[in-house]
Amino acid sequence: MATLNYSRIRRTGRWVDVRRRKLGMWAYALNRITGIGLVVYLYLHLGVLSMLAHGQSSWDSFTALARSPFYLALDVILLAIILIHGLNGIRVALTGFDIGVRVQKRLFVILMLIAAAALVVAAAKIFAV
Amino acid sequence: MNMLEVPLEIFRYKEGEPPHHDTFTVQVPETAHVIDAIDAVWAMHDRSLVFRRACHHSSCGSCSLRVNGVEMLPCITRVKDVWDGRAPLRLDPLRNFPVVSDLVVDLSSFFQRMSAAEMTITCDAESSLPLSVDDFAVSKIPSRAVELPVNLSRFNRFENCIECAICMSACPTMATDEKFFGPAALAAIFRARQKTDSPADVAHLLSLADGEHGVWRCHSAFECTAACPQAVDPAGKIMALRRELITRRFKKR
Numbered sequence: 001m002a003t004l005n006y007s008r009i010r011r012t013g014r015w016v017d018v019r020r021r022k023l024g025m026w027a028y029a030l031n032r033i034t035g036i037g038l039v040v041y042l043y044l045h046l047g048v049l050s051m052l053a054h055g056q057s058s059w060d061s062f063t064a065l066a067r068s069p070f071y072l073a074l075d076v077i078l079l080a081i082i083l084i085h086g087l088n089g090i091r092v093a094l095t096g097f098d099i100g101v102r103v104q105k106r107l108f109v110i111l112m113l114i115a116a117a118a119l120v121v122a123a124a125k126i127f128a129v
Numbered sequence: 130m131n132m133l134e135v136p137l138e139i140f141r142y143k144e145g146e147p148p149h150h151d152t153f154t155v156q157v158p159e160t161a162h163v164i165d166a167i168d169a170v171w172a173m174h175d176r177s178l179v180f181r182r183a184c185h186h187s188s189c190g191s192c193s194l195r196v197n198g199v200e201m202l203p204c205i206t207r208v209k210d211v212w213d214g215r216a217p218l219r220l221d222p223l224r225n226f227p228v229v230s231d232l233v234v235d236l237s238s239f240f241q242r243m244s245a246a247e248m249t250i251t252c253d254a255e256s257s258l259p260l261s262v263d264d265f266a267v268s269k270i271p272s273r274a275v276e277l278p279v280n281l282s283r284f285n286r287f288e289n290c291i292e293c294a295i296c297m298s299a300c301p302t303m304a305t306d307e308k309f310f311g312p313a314a315l316a317a318i319f320r321a322r323q324k325t326d327s328p329a330d331v332a333h334l335l336s337l338a339d340g341e342h343g344v345w346r347c348h349s350a351f352e353c354t355a356a357c358p359q360a361v362d363p364a365g366k367i368m369a370l371r372r373e374l375i376t377r378r379f380k381k382r
Contacts, residue, residue, distance in 0.1 A: 002144045003227030003235055014224065014304040020199050024351030024364075028301055031348070092349045098372035101365050104351060 023105045027088055034085035041078060069127075076123045083115035131159040135166055135208055136217035139178065142228050151175070152217055163203035163211065164192055167220065167232075179231040187358060190293030194232050195221040200295040200356045223298035238307075239294045242314035246321060246337065289359040290316065296353035296363050308342040312353035312363030315344055319366035322373075335377070338370045345371070 016029040051058045065071055091107045094100045100107050134156050142148040155169035164182050171178045182192040187205045194203060196211050197219050212218045226234035296312035297303055303311055310318075315338060322334045338344050347367050354364040 001229065003229055004142050004148055005227050008305065011225075011304040014301050017301070020197060021352060022355040024349065024355065025301065028348055028350035028352075095349050095368055096371055097375065098368040101368045104349070 023108055027091065027108045030084055031088050031092065034081045034088075037081045038085060041081070067129075072126050072129075075126055076119070079122050079126075080115070080119050083118055084112070087111040087115050132156050133159055133161070133208060133212070135212055137166055137170060138217035138219045139167075139170065139231070140221045140228075141178075141231050143177075143230060148228070150219070157208060159209060161208050163196055163201070163206045163208055163218070163220070166208055166218070167203060179229070179233050181233055188291060190291035190295075193223060193293040193295045193298075195219075195223065195298070200224075200298045202293060202295070202358045205358065223294060225298050225300070225303040226294070234294075236294055239297055239311070239313070240292070242310055243292060243317055246310070246314040246317035290320075290361045291359055293358065295356050295358060296361075299352040299356035301350050301352065302346055302348055306342060306346055309346045310337070310343050312347075312367065313361075315347075315370060316361055316363040316366040319370050322370070335370075335374060339374055344374065 015032045018025050018029050048062065051062050088108065088111060091100075091104060091111055094107070095104050134154060136152055136154045138150045138152050140148065141151050153170045153174045155166050155173060157166050157169055162185075164185065167178070167180055168182075171180070180192070180194070182204065183189040184191075185204045187202050190202070192202060192204050193200065195201070196203065196206060198221070200223065201211070203220075208218070220232060222228050222232045222234045226236060226239070229235050290313065292313065294313065296316075300309075300312055303309055318334050318338045322331060322338075325331060325334070344367050347364070349364070351364045354362045357363060
């Protein structure tokens with residue numbers, strides 16, 4: 001009997017399928033997306049640092065670019081990713097130790113509010129420089 | 130009796146044919162459950178529609194499927210509670226299992242997991258509930274109240290598991306790790322663990338839960354607990370197993 005099996009790519013899409021799902025699924029999807037984002041950033045960061053090997057002029061032109069509003073906006077996005085992943089990670093770690101399992105939704109909301117508040121303050125400081 | 134005219138968009142798959150959705154419109158009473166609407170499709174429109182059902186009151190778990198994308202037992206889900214009155218009610222088979230035909234999936238991997246967890250259906254809690262049918266009868270026959278065993282409230286939840294596999298479908302991690310034990314089987318291990326103090330049995334059960342495809346694979350989406358129609362709380366059981374494993378590891382050092 002031939003059964004219907006979906007491809008791995010399609011099944012992986014379920015990691016971020018939050019349609020009609022509860023808050024825990026949103027937390028799960030956000031953690032996956034931000035986790036992948038941080039891995040991508042790590043390689044970008046290493047790529048940027050490699051400019052140092054090409055001499056001072058190469059690095060100076062990059063630092064000039066890094067002060068542009070577009071680059072500062074990227075910094076804010078990076079900070080948002082770090083805050084969401086890090087603070088949600090606290091929820092995952094706590095529940096993983098069987099702490100706060102019954103209040104995990106509330107925990108997620110509180111941590112995300114902290115992330116949002118920290119992001120607003122940090123964004124204001126980044127653009128004030 | 131008020132009737133509803135409900136459009137149903139049902140997933141169809143037959144061997145050798147591409148999967149698709151068929152739309153049927155059926156008339157059901159206002160009080161009808163989703164399984165009644167599926168029955169009506171089978172009876173009035175298409176006898177080739179393949180679906181499971183048995184008890185009609187959430188005891189067997191055989192009819193589990195997805196209604197508008199969310200795992201539910203159609204036998205206890207009223208049409209009017211899930212239908213917005215306009216768009217067709219979308220019915221799909223459970224996720225994370227191979228589709229045999231239409232709304233039926235191959236659950237053999239699920240039952241293999243439950244067997245591996247050494248979970249046998251026990252009715253200890255049911256048989257010792259303090260209330261009996263007599264309590265609800267109009268006759269004045271004295272009820273046969275039975276004393277509640279100590280600690281029953283601690284573990285009777287899992288006795289409620291009807292092995293519907295809804296938690297396995299709702300779990301996003303199951304989608305990409307075919308070896309993951311899954312919420313139901315891990316909750317079964319937790320339940321079996323509670324029933325024994327034998328060091329050998331405890332070690333065996335915890336070794337099943339430990340490992341790459343055991344409790345550590347869970348990434349805290351809590352969808353299993355949210356979807357469970359029987360309030361088994363599999364995610365809570367997984368976290369409790371983790372706690373015991375961590376505690377034992379620290380004590381060893």
